[in-house]
Amino acid sequence: MRRSKHFLCALALVLGITGALGAAGRKATPGIERSKFGKMADGQTIDLYTLTNSSGMRVGITNYGGRVVSILAPDWQGRTADVVLGFDDLDGYLGDNPYFGALVGRYANRIAKAKFTLDGVEYKLAPNDGPNTLHGGLKGFDKVVWTEQEIAKDHSVLELSYLSKDGEEGYPGNLSVKVVYTLTDKNELWIDYTATTDKPTVLNLTNHSYFNLAGEGKGDILQHEMMVNADRFTPIDASLIPTGELRSVEGTPFDFCKPTAIGARINGGDEQLKLGRGYDHNFVLNRTGHGLTLAARVTEPGSGRVLEVLTTQPGIQLYTGNFLDGTVRGKGGKVYNYRFAFCLETQHFPDSPNQPGFPSAELKPGQTYHEITIYKFSTTR
Numbered sequence: 001m002r003r004s005k006h007f008l009c010a011l012a013l014v015l016g017i018t019g020a021l022g023a024a025g026r027k028a029t030p031g032i033e034r035s036k037f038g039k040m041a042d043g044q045t046i047d048l049y050t051l052t053n054s055s056g057m058r059v060g061i062t063n064y065g066g067r068v069v070s071i072l073a074p075d076w077q078g079r080t081a082d083v084v085l086g087f088d089d090l091d092g093y094l095g096d097n098p099y100f101g102a103l104v105g106r107y108a109n110r111i112a113k114a115k116f117t118l119d120g121v122e123y124k125l126a127p128n129d130g131p132n133t134l135h136g137g138l139k140g141f142d143k144v145v146w147t148e149q150e151i152a153k154d155h156s157v158l159e160l161s162y163l164s165k166d167g168e169e170g171y172p173g174n175l176s177v178k179v180v181y182t183l184t185d186k187n188e189l190w191i192d193y194t195a196t197t198d199k200p201t202v203l204n205l206t207n208h209s210y211f212n213l214a215g216e217g218k219g220d221i222l223q224h225e226m227m228v229n230a231d232r233f234t235p236i237d238a239s240l241i242p243t244g245e246l247r248s249v250e251g252t253p254f255d256f257c258k259p260t261a262i263g264a265r266i267n268g269g270d271e272q273l274k275l276g277r278g279y280d281h282n283f284v285l286n287r288t289g290h291g292l293t294l295a296a297r298v299t300e301p302g303s304g305r306v307l308e309v310l311t312t313q314p315g316i317q318l319y320t321g322n323f324l325d326g327t328v329r330g331k332g333g334k335v336y337n338y339r340f341a342f343c344l345e346t347q348h349f350p351d352s353p354n355q356p357g358f359p360s361a362e363l364k365p366g367q368t369y370h371e372i373t374i375y376k377f378s379t380t381r
């Protein structure tokens with residue numbers, strides 16, 4: 001009798017704890033699972049990897065374009081929502097879409113007039129954005145199939161690699177790239193990039209996830225409050241190429257040193273915001289040395305979800321979904337309208353290969369490119 005009373009108490013306690021964990025994020029077994037995501041036109045099977053951590057946060061990644069397909073993050077009450085735009089299956093990603101969740105390379109963002117000179121040799125690239133090249137060219141790293149390393153089921157780690165051949169999209173050198181995605185028990189998604197080359201080349205790798213911390217498809221992101229750890233930004237010309245100036249954010253709508261709603265000044269008639277149709281600008285991160293630094297923090301007041309971005313990179317592109325226009329239908333057929341997401345793309349500055357005043361994006365044989373970016377999720381309350 002006594003024993004069964006104790007048993008019931010223990011059971012109630014366990015159920016209570018599980019219930020509490022259910023509300024605050026399920027206690028789960030960390031690991032990775034592979035499932036089929038679809039087939040390429042040539043019949044090649046593409047996989048979806050689901051990373052889970054101990055608090056039940058889940059991240060879906062496909063080896064097509066190394067794309068982050070979903071991020072299920074808890075709100076302040078433990079209710080999860082998918083906070084990135086994307087599609088339910090591979091076909092969506094094979095169709096027209098603006099780099100949803102993709103690994104972008106060989107050179108993320110723009111290179112002016114689709115050319116650059118390295119060691120006296122001019123290299124011509126594909127002009128796929130007016131006169132400029134954007135995000136690696138016609139078939140960038142976002143549209144190639146990455147090779148996955150063997151997975152260890154009880155580790156929330158996915159390692160992807162890709163060999164970009166000498167001359168691919170006009171870039172010199174065989175470039176061997178490795179990207180490791182890790183989901184930690186602290187609700188951090190680590191993206192660790194390494195690369196080596198056999199000829200001098202230029203390189204700029206990023207991830208192009210579109211975030212909406214209220215949940216994908218749930219309206220625009222203008223109420224999200226953003227802090228960007230940058231005293232300067234790189235103003236652009238009419239084709240969104242940096243002018244070369246590093247301009248102070250002080251007294252401009254680019255001052256996010258104190259948390260400010262993304263939409264507070266976006267339609268205020270600022271010349272730079274008119275050129276970008278909103279924010280589509282690189283910020284010069286405040287940093288000393290090459291270590292991991294807090295680059296940005298974004299809070300969504302309704303859900304209390306917080307995203308922090310830490311990086312080793314010198315810059316970050318804030319893009320406020322200004323080209324989203326409702327023509328793309330995403331997960332569950334949801335319409336992704338104007339400014340329904342923001343991107344925080346950690347990077348070297350756009351057009352660095354043509355801008356002697358910017359940190360160099362060159363990689364030489366014998367050197368190893370190594371950058372880390374962390375997307376960390378938490379809540380305000």
Ligand code: GLA
Pocket residue numbers: 098099109134240280317319323343345
């Ligand atoms: C980047 C660019 C934008 C736009 C998007 C994709 O963030 O800076 O101008 O091209 O990618 O639509």
